[in-house]
Amino acid sequence: MEKTNTLKTPVIEMKGVVKEYGKGQSAMKALRGIDLSIDSGDFVAVMGPSGSGKSTCMNILGCLDTPTSGEYLFEGVDVGKLSRDQRALIRRYYLGFIFQGFNLLNRTSALENVELPLIYRGIPVRERHLRAKDALKSVGLEGWEKHTPGELSGGQQQRVAIARAIVTQPSILLADEPTGNLDSARSREIMDLLTQFNRERGITILMVTHDPHMAGFASSTVQFLDGMIETEEKKGNHH
Amino acid sequence: MLWETFLLAGREIRRNVMRSSLTMLGIVIGVAAVITMVTLGSGATEQVTSDISKLGSNLLQVRPGRDMHRPGGARDAGTPFELADSQAISREISGLKAVAPTAGTSIQVIAGNENVSTTVTGTTSEFLIARDWVLSAGRAFTASEVKSGKSVCILGSTVKKTLFDNQNPVGEMIRLQKIPFRIIGVLEEKGQTGFGMDQDDFVIIPLRAFQRRIAGNTEISTIFVSAKDGADTAKIQRDIERLMRDRRRILPGREDDFRVRDMKEIISTLTSTTKVLTALLGAVAGVSLLVGGIGIMNIMLVSVTERTREIGTRLAIGALERDVLTQFLVESVVLSSLGGVIGIILGLSAAYGLAGFLGVPFILNIGIVVIAFLFSGAVGIIFGYFPARKAAQLDPIEALRHE
Structure with a gap:
């Protein structure tokens, strides 16, 4: 089930996606019909004020949630029709997640944190060690394998989290305000890493951010407002 | 994968040694009580049995007088x-x-x-x-x-x-x-x-x-x-x-005015007393295991709440419901069967010491050791299932947001 990089484009397609919370009169529309298409290898910044629906959209894109109506096609598969476990398998084999709060396992070494998704993939111990070490090296944390999150700085923790996300060689990386808890220097490091993975490994990246500077690293920006996509900009030099 | 889960469970238990030991205590006490009592009981039974067979194997005693254990049979010396x-x-x-x-x-x-x-x-x-x-x-x-x-x-x-x-x-x-x-x-x-x-x-x-x-x-x-x-x-x-x-010219339909007893009968009379005692203590131990199980359930529920974010992360990374369920179930089973093992060791030591003190032979009853172990494991499954299911059915989005 290891993915290869010969993917059809677009990798992600949303058609009229609506998400409602609650039912009937009191129903709250978080998304009011989103049409979005993301090609393999894109680096998309998702922006918008809080409550604009960008988080809801990211949850659906990350297969953590399903749309109330409309279609979300992940590599041509209608995710809305999949079971909870089937969506978990898509996350396991195709997606990587980076969170604002890092979400590393406490009192667990950096290496073991990075190994975690490989365990769920049933990769044998030896190969797991090698791949996790490799991933840590690629985020510049060689020699920090034995350290637990408590012993690492915020920037280092986020780099461990990035290593955890890319160790499976996902086709898409979903980053939810990855620099939200970091100062500008650390944020730059993180963005450089993401850009590097996007360019060198062709990993598609979807990144929620409030910061226009961070959005500047992306090849395109999607702006959310009131549950709709307000604007969609592409930088000319990409695609 | 299952081995990983066991290692993980072991680590989680070691992470909170104090809490884990207190959680196990109920199981430890229950199992230790069962093991001690059954071991001493079978020692005593064994001794009584061998004492009585020392009186002569295949021995029957014929005595005059009616059986006084029979209902309405007043003691009667008989001819x-x-x-x-x-x-x-x-x-x-x-x-x-x-x-x-x-x-x-x-x-x-x-x-x-x-x-x-x-x-x-x-x-x-x-x-x-x-x-x-x-x-x-x-x-x-x-x-x-x-x-x-x-x-x-x-x-x-x-x-x-x-x-x-x-x-x-x-x-x-x-x-x-x-x-x-x-x-x-x-x-x-x-x-x-x-x-x-x-x-x-x-x-x-x-x-x-x-x-x-x-x-x-x-x-x-x-x-x-x-x-x-x-x-x-x-x-x-x-x-x-x-x-x-x-x-003795007893007419048909009339009761015997004498009694033929074999040693097996005497043994069974004596051992039935031991059995009643053992059953009673077994019931007490069962209650203790029940209480221990509830203790495990309580702590597992606390643990699920504490580790909600971790569960969310695991689910996001691609853990199936099954994986999370297994993880917590294994943790509670490891906890309870570890309690069982400690209980067995304590129980056997206590029985060994008491056997010497009471002058009863120490007889290692492998059957009851195995049963006690399986029972403690079963307690972990039964009482760990509800918290584990709760963990497995968490909504990953909610869980990730949990503080």
Whole structure:
């Protein structure tokens, strides 16, 4: 089930996606019909004020949630029709997640944190060690394998989290305000890493951010407002 | 994958040693109690059983009087047997090794300046065969001594020790009710029974001598019958009952006025007491395990709440419901069976110490150890399932947002 990089484009397609919370009169529309298409290898910044629906959209894109109506096609598969476990398998084999709060396992070494998704993939111990070490090296944390999150700085923790996300060689990386808890220097490091993975490994990246500077690293920006996509900009030099 | 889960569970348990130990305590106590009690119980049962089989295997006792355990059966001494009854048994019933009529009473025994009160039993030389008793010195009665009722006697080892210390008393004289008897033999020591009865405190003399010189009548109080090895004791018991009913002219439909008991029956009477006790303690231990299980459930629920973000992360990374369920279930099973193992070790140590203290043999009952272990594991599954399911069914989005 290891993915290869010969993917059809677009990798992600949303058609009229609506998400409602609650039912009937009191129903709250978080998304009011989103049409979005993301090609393999894109680096998309998702922006918008809080409550604009960008988080809801990211949850659906990350297969953590399903749309109330409309279609979300992940590599041509209608995710809305999949079971909870089937969506978990898509996350396991195709997606990587980076969170604002890092979400590393406490009192667990950096290496073991990075190994975690490989365990769920049933990769044998030896190969797991090698791949996790490799991933840590690629985020510049060689020699920090034995350290637990408590012993690492915020920037280092986020780099461990990035290593955890890319160790499976996902086709898409979903980053939810990855620099939200970091100062500008650390944020730059993180963005450089993401850009590097996007360019060198062709990993598609979807990144929620409030910061226009961070959005500047992306090849395109999607702006959310009131549950709709307000604007969609592409930088000319990409695609 | 499952191995990983076990390692992970072990790590989680070590992470919070204090809490884990307190959680396990209920299981530890429950299992330790069961193990201690059952081990001591089976030791005691074993001892009682071996004591009673020391009394003679395949042994039946025929006694006059109704069975007092039967409902409405008031205690009734019944007409005593006669020598002819005993002779009839040995003549008419097949499969017997020995038949020994006995009559006995409590009496003062004097030897030189020493005197002691003991039981004197008049019987035949078959008595020693019937009861599997072995002489440590001297000889048994000869046929002519039994027939003529000669004044000779065989001492139990307690009586011998009290009257003669370590000297060999064979050939010496003792007086029973002022009548002199020559000692011809001493029996080997059999020790105490489980209930503290001295089995060596008696003197045996020929039946005729007892009847004529001590009792002054021809009554027989108990007939000991021992079956040949492999003989059907139940059939022999029935045959004796039929024969005795016939000889004692009991009309059909009327109750027996005598009783044939075999040693198995006596053993089962005694062991049933032990069984009731064991069952009672088992119930107490069961309650303790239940409480322990609830303790585990409580802590697992706390743990699920504490680790909500971790669960969210795992689900986001691609853990299936099954994976999370297994993770927490394994954790609670490891916790409870670890408690079980500690309980087993503590229980066995306690039983070992107490067995020495109570003078009961220590018998390792592997069956109960295995059962206790499986039971503690089962407690982990039963009480861990609800928290584990709660963890598995968390919404990853909510869980990731949890603070």
